[in-house]
Amino acid sequence: MNICLNNLKPSYFEDSEIVNSEVYGIENLCFQEGYKYLISAHSGKGKSSLLNFIYGTNKKFIGEINFSSQISNPSKVKQLSYVFQDLKLFEEITVLQNIALKNELTQHKSAQEIKDYLLAFNLWHKKDVLLKKMSYGQRQRIAIIRALCQPFNFLLLDEPFSHLDNENIKIAWSIIKKEVALNNAGLIMISLGNNYGIAFDKVLSL
Amino acid sequence: MKILKKLQLKTLLPVQLLGYSFALFVGLTILSTAFNLYKDISPIFKTETNFFQKNTIAISKKVTIFKTLNKHKIYFSEKEISNLRNQKFVEKVDFFQHATYKIKAKTSINSSVPGLQTDLFFESIPSNLIDVKTAQFVWKENDNFIPIIIPESYIKLYNFGFAESQGLPVISKNAIKEISFNVAIFGNGKSENFKAKIVGFSNQINSVLVPNTFLEWSNKIYGNTSQTKINRLLITTTGNEKNELLAFFKDKNYDINKKDLQNDKTLNILNFVFLVIFIVALIIVILAFAFIYLSINLVMVKNQKLIQNLYSIGYSQKNISKFYLISTSIVSLLSIIVALISSHFIRNTYLDKLNQYFTIEVNANYSILTALIIFILLFLFFKVYILTKINKIVDDI
Numbered sequence: 001m002n003i004c005l006n007n008l009k010p011s012y013f014e015d016s017e018i019v020n021s022e023v024y025g026i027e028n029l030c031f032q033e034g035y036k037y038l039i040s041a042h043s044g045k046g047k048s049s050l051l052n053f054i055y056g057t058n059k060k061f062i063g064e065i066n067f068s069s070q071i072s073n074p075s076k077v078k079q080l081s082y083v084f085q086d087l088k089l090f091e092e093i094t095v096l097q098n099i100a101l102k103n104e105l106t107q108h109k110s111a112q113e114i115k116d117y118l119l120a121f122n123l124w125h126k127k128d129v130l131l132k133k134m135s136y137g138q139r140q141r142i143a144i145i146r147a148l149c150q151p152f153n154f155l156l157l158d159e160p161f162s163h164l165d166n167e168n169i170k171i172a173w174s175i176i177k178k179e180v181a182l183n184n185a186g187l188i189m190i191s192l193g194n195n196y197g198i199a200f201d202k203v204l205s206l
Numbered sequence: 207m208k209i210l211k212k213l214q215l216k217t218l219l220p221v222q223l224l225g226y227s228f229a230l231f232v233g234l235t236i237l238s239t240a241f242n243l244y245k246d247i248s249p250i251f252k253t254e255t256n257f258f259q260k261n262t263i264a265i266s267k268k269v270t271i272f273k274t275l276n277k278h279k280i281y282f283s284e285k286e287i288s289n290l291r292n293q294k295f296v297e298k299v300d301f302f303q304h305a306t307y308k309i310k311a312k313t314s315i316n317s318s319v320p321g322l323q324t325d326l327f328f329e330s331i332p333s334n335l336i337d338v339k340t341a342q343f344v345w346k347e348n349d350n351f352i353p354i355i356i357p358e359s360y361i362k363l364y365n366f367g368f369a370e371s372q373g374l375p376v377i378s379k380n381a382i383k384e385i386s387f388n389v390a391i392f393g394n395g396k397s398e399n400f401k402a403k404i405v406g407f408s409n410q411i412n413s414v415l416v417p418n419t420f421l422e423w424s425n426k427i428y429g430n431t432s433q434t435k436i437n438r439l440l441i442t443t444t445g446n447e448k449n450e451l452l453a454f455f456k457d458k459n460y461d462i463n464k465k466d467l468q469n470d471k472t473l474n475i476l477n478f479v480f481l482v483i484f485i486v487a488l489i490i491v492i493l494a495f496a497f498i499y500l501s502i503n504l505v506m507v508k509n510q511k512l513i514q515n516l517y518s519i520g521y522s523q524k525n526i527s528k529f530y531l532i533s534t535s536i537v538s539l540l541s542i543i544v545a546l547i548s549s550h551f552i553r554n555t556y557l558d559k560l561n562q563y564f565t566i567e568v569n570a571n572y573s574i575l576t577a578l579i580i581f582i583l584l585f586l587f588f589k590v591y592i593l594t595k596i597n598k599i600v601d602d603i
Contacts, residue, residue: 057518057603088515092216093209101209105520149522 001067001153002029003054003083004187008063010046010053015019022204023050025063033153036180036187038195041206047087047190050206051156052153054188055082057177083160085186085190086111089141095123106150120171137163144172149177155180157189161196170197210521214529217509222501223533226494227541233490234545234580235552238573240483242553248476248563264302264411265460266438281435286458290441296452298442302413303421304329307393307428311402314388326389328354329413330421335440338406347421352389352400355415358407379407392426413438495584498534499591505530506595510602517600527592534588535581542577549573 005071009015009024018024023039024046031037040101041047052058054065088099091168098112103109118124140163147155155176161169173196180187267280291299294485305328312323333343336355343353364377377385382404408415443451455462506513516526550573560566 052603082518084518088518090213090512090515091215097209097212099215102519104209105525146519 001186002030002032003154003188004028004064004066006066006067008050008053008061008065010049011060013061013114015044019044021206023206027051030181031154031188033186034184035201036189038189038191038198038200038203039206040191040193040195040203042065042192045206047206048158051158051188051190052080054154055080055156069115079150079152080154080156081147082156083140083143083147085149085158086140087144089131089139089146091130093148094128095134096127098142099149103149104144108151109149114145114149117148117175119124121145121168131204135163137165137168140164141168142166144176150173152183153184153185155183157187159190159192161194162192173198209527210516211529213512213516214526217505217512218533219501219505222497222504224536226498226501229490229494229497229538230454230538230541231545231548233487233494234542234577236483236487236547237491238549238576239552241478241576242479242549242571242573243556244294244476246553246557246566247560247564250566254418258393262603263443263462265441265455265462266463268459280437281468282437282564283441287439289434290439292318293450293454295365295444295454296441296442300332300335300439300440300442301436302329302331303417303418305421305427306425306430307391310390310392312388312390314386323389327414328416328421328424329438331411331413331440332417332418335442336408337410338407338408340406342403342405343417345417347419347423349403349420351599352402352416352420353405354402355406355411356404357412358409359412362406391424391428393430396428398428463483495587498538499550501529501594502595503536506592506599510599513596513599514603518603523593523596527589527596530592531585531588534592535585538584538588539581542581546573546577 005023005026006028007025008029009018013024015025023029039047039050049058049061053061090101093101095118099114099118103114114123118127123138123141126134126138126179131142134142140160144157144160147157157176161172164172189200228533241255267282270281287299290296309326309328310323311326336343338355340353343355361377361379361382368374370375382405386401386403389400392396513526517523550571558565
């Protein structure tokens with residue numbers, strides 16, 4: 001699946017605000033399956049908005065977003081997984097329940113696979129702790145694991161590593177890379193400018 | 207969806223749900239009990255009066271102290287009669303005709319009954335309006351026999367009052383019908399003797415009735431033609447507009463059969479009391495609905511973020527609403543069932559009591575059907591309302 005943006009612009013932005021953008025206001029900008037994109041920008045440039053436009057939860061934009069696919073099965077045409085900037089985790093339940101909440105819906109991962117992820121992130125011993133007792137960095141890792149508990153053909157990441165140390169970023173990226181390859185999917189990551197030493201296929205400035 | 211349920215369970219407001227279920231229970235119990243009680247006891251009053259079916263009633267003017275002195279006031283004028291005819295609850299107005307000559311009745315000397323002699327009066331009304339149906343109540347010219355219908359209350363008066371105090375034998379209705387007596391009528395200087403028998407007893411008409419044909423014939427020969435005043439009317443009602451009818455009679459100060467009225471008054475008071483109870487119970491039920499309506503709204507607003515997050519990670523609006531729909535429905539259903547059981551027990555208790563005094567026809571109990579309908583309506587309301595609410599919250603992301 002490809003995601004193509006055509007003259008996309010947040011409706012609350014002036015034309016002058018997107019003059020130098022390599023994403024907003026561009027004709028036929030396509031994100032292709034199998035490629036990894038980094039979109040970097042300063043605050044207030046509409047980074048999260050861009051992913052929300054693509055994800056479908058924010059409709060305050062002008063222009064078009066098209067999803068094109070060669071896959072014949074329509075139910076698989078548009079599958080997006082998203083690590084939100086505000087994570088959207090549930091504080092009242094435990095770490096494991098937060099992940100299982102998603103997996104109950106998709107039945108995508110086995111208990112063992114989830115355990116492996118938590119072990120990899122050194123969080124398995126915290127699995128039964130209420131989420132509200134976890135630090136922000138720990139929550140980011142939990143949100144990443146949760147995002148992987150569904151099939152997708154594009155993974156959207158909104159500053160997923162902002163509170164992670166280098167060691168954890170390395171672990172996270174290796175897991176993400178593997179899952180993206182497994183799904184034969186594309187990836188769009190948003191960052192304030194840091195590429196975390198990762199080799200992206202394309203870097204765009206918003 | 208185990209974890210979803212666990213998560214959403216924490217968002218419920220148990221005290222509010224409890225309050226709702228209690229109010230619903232109380233309201234429905236009263237409503238159902240009042241309804242059953244009404245259905246059970248109103249027939250007791252209805253069987254004793256058929257006053258407000260299409261019916262004929264006799265009306266007269268109230269006799270007051272002033273009217274005893276000025277007798278003219280007890281007569282109906284032409285204007286009053288035509289006014290009556292124009293009322294929408296009146297189908298037909300008929301008159302009492304009365305004999306305008308003197309009448310004496312005495313038992314035959316040779317009969318087994320003690321010798322009695324009395325002055326008498328005769329009246330007649332169209333025979334189709336008499337509540338006694340008997341083939342004997344006819345008279346043709348040259349017949350020497352006059353059939354007579356008297357009020358049933360007369361025989362009671364005789365048996366339990368007169369006969370008792372005077373040491374006379376009591377008589378049954380059938381026995382009275384066997385007694386033939388002599389009737390002599392006088393007027394215009396002439397007189398004539400007839401044989402007469404009582405052929406029936408009226409519950410509705412307080413008069414001594416003879417066939418119309420006899421009265422017309424005898425009035426012509428013996429009657430004082432100047433006396434054609436009308437003091438009693440027979441009104442055939444349409445059976446509708448009963449309140450207007452009562453109000454009209456009261457306003458005009460007309461007298462009607464008190465016994466019918468008494469029962470109807472009781473029924474009216476009963477209806478009114480039940481109406482008040484129904485309204486109060488209905489208000490409680492409506493308040494319960496208003497309460498759960500606000501409560502759902504509060505839960506949704508309080509958990510707006512949670513609902514939006516659930517939607518963001520892939521749960522559909524329907525998935526999210528399901529828990530709230532089920533929990534509100536279960537609480538409602540439990541309240542309804544408990545209310546049904548309670549009202550059933552209450553009904554059994556009062557039926558036991560009432561059965562000591564009345565024969566109660568036990569009606570089919572429609573409570574379960576009604577409860578089912580209420581539940582389905584509630585369920586549909588919750589379904590639509592909760593889903594609409596969640597859709598709105600999700601749209602606000």
